[in-house]
Amino acid sequence: MAQQIIFYILAVIISVFSIMAVTSKRLIRSATYLLFVLLGTAGLYLLLGYHYLFAVQVAVYAGGIMVLYIFAILLTQKPGEKITPEPLRQRVLAIVLSLVGIVFCGYIIFSNITKVYTLVTQSELNTKHIGMTLMGTEKFQYLLPFEVISILLLACIVGAIMIARKRS
Amino acid sequence: MGDLFTNFFSGIIPMEAYIAVSLVMFFSGIYGFISRKSLLMILISIELILNSIDINFAVFNRYLYPEQMEGFFFALFTIAVSACETAVAIAIVINIYRNLNNVEVDSLNELQEPDEASENTEVLK
Numbered sequence: 001m002a003q004q005i006i007f008y009i010l011a012v013i014i015s016v017f018s019i020m021a022v023t024s025k026r027l028i029r030s031a032t033y034l035l036f037v038l039l040g041t042a043g044l045y046l047l048l049g050y051h052y053l054f055a056v057q058v059a060v061y062a063g064g065i066m067v068l069y070i071f072a073i074l075l076t077q078k079p080g081e082k083i084t085p086e087p088l089r090q091r092v093l094a095i096v097l098s099l100v101g102i103v104f105c106g107y108i109i110f111s112n113i114t115k116v117y118t119l120v121t122q123s124e125l126n127t128k129h130i131g132m133t134l135m136g137t138e139k140f141q142y143l144l145p146f147e148v149i150s151i152l153l154l155a156c157i158v159g160a161i162m163i164a165r166k167r168s
Numbered sequence: 169m170g171d172l173f174t175n176f177f178s179g180i181i182p183m184e185a186y187i188a189v190s191l192v193m194f195f196s197g198i199y200g201f202i203s204r205k206s207l208l209m210i211l212i213s214i215e216l217i218l219n220s221i222d223i224n225f226a227v228f229n230r231y232l233y234p235e236q237m238e239g240f241f242f243a244l245f246t247i248a249v250s251a252c253e254t255a256v257a258i259a260i261v262i263n264i265y266r267n268l269n270n271v272e273v274d275s276l277n278e279l280q281e282p283d284e285a286s287e288n289t290e291v292l293k
Contacts (some may be wrong), residue, residue, distance in 0.1 A: 007181050015192045018216055022200030027208055034212050037193065041219055044186065048230045053243055057222075060247050065215070065254050072258040073208060076265040086205055094203035098195040105191055113184055125240075133237055142241050149248045156252035164259035166266075 007047055014040040025082045027073045031066065038062045052130055186227040193220035207261050207271040211254065218250045 014037055021033035042057040137143045193216055200213030222243040229239025261271055268275050 004181060007185065011185065011189045014189050018193045018196045021216065022196050022204065022209070022213055027206065030209060030212055034215060037216065038219060041223060044189070044223060045226055047181070048226055050226055050230070050240060053226060053240060056244060056247055060251055061219070065251055068254055068258050069208070069212070072261055075262055076208065076271050083204075083206055083209070086203055091203045094199045097202060098199040101198060102191060102195040105195075106188070109187055109191070110184060113187075125237075130237075133241070140236070140238075145241070145245055149245055152252055153248065156255050160255045160259040163256065164262050 003047060006043070010040050010043045010047070013037075014044075025085070026080075027077055027083065028070070031069045031073055034069070035062060035066050038066070049124060051124055052127060183227060183231045186223060190220040190223040190227075193217075193223070205272050205274060207264065207273060210273070211257055211261070215250065215254070218246060222246050 017033045017036040017040070021030045021037060024030040024033060038057065038061045042054050042062065045051075045054040045057055133141050134146055135141070135143055197213045197216035197220065200216070201210055204210060204213065225239040225243040225246070227239075229236070229243075233239070264276065265271055
């Protein structure tokens with residue numbers, strides 16, 4: 001009972017704020033609405049029982065990425081400046097396209113989904129198990145993607161510094 | 169009506185409900201990506217799209233294959249990749265701002281820096 005109520009509250013928060021994030025006239029407000037969406041998503045992970053994913057979502061997305069966004073907005077925008085509105089034709093085109101897409105995908109999903117799944121109650125994912133799976137080299141274990149991600153992060157640090165540094 | 173209400177609030181949360189939430193998030197991202205002109209707004213839209221994909225991975229994993237962890241780890245790695253993408257993209261946006269003094273898509277009609285471009289055209293003349 002409590003789970004259902006929490007889920008529907010989170011669903012309303014996520015839907016409303018994700019629409020507000022892309023329609024807001026001020027960039028800093030869109031970033032704030034995006035933050036609410038990301039925190040709501042973290043709540044969904046908590047409802048699903050993925051506590052580790054919740055922690056990662058809050059720390060990386062809501063913590064790290066949002067700080068980057070706010071820095072970028074404050075560096076490139078004058079305070080209180082509104083975005084000049086886009087041409088109406090472009091907005092109408094975007095609304096029509098996304099409505100067609102949402103109806104199309106929604107129809108496919110809800111007419112094809114079968115009710116065979118059952119939500120198995122499962123205890124919280126053991127952190128030790130997650131760590132072993134992340135670091136193991138056997139089947140269904142993820143050491144190689146982990147290392148590839150670390151190389152990607154290194155490359156991205158170097159690339160970001162290269163691009164953003166001042167050229168003398 | 170009351171029966172419907174109790175059915176709605178008892179039992180498990182249906183998988184479609186989660187997918188509907190991520191569907192709304194995905195297509196509002198698509199809307200922002202097409203309609204907005206600011207590069208930072210486009211980045212925020214991409215972020216919404218990536219986040220909705222993460223929800224789908226976690227939900228499919230939890231409901232359909234609860235004993236395995238593929239979706240869980242895919243969501244984890246997707247979060248890391250999107251962090252990388254944001255860092256590089258924001259570096260590019262700041263560099264663009266330094267050169268052109270705004271971050272609108274319409275003003276980006278050449279890739280070269282303006283001074284070098286003008287020098288090149290002078291050489292061509």
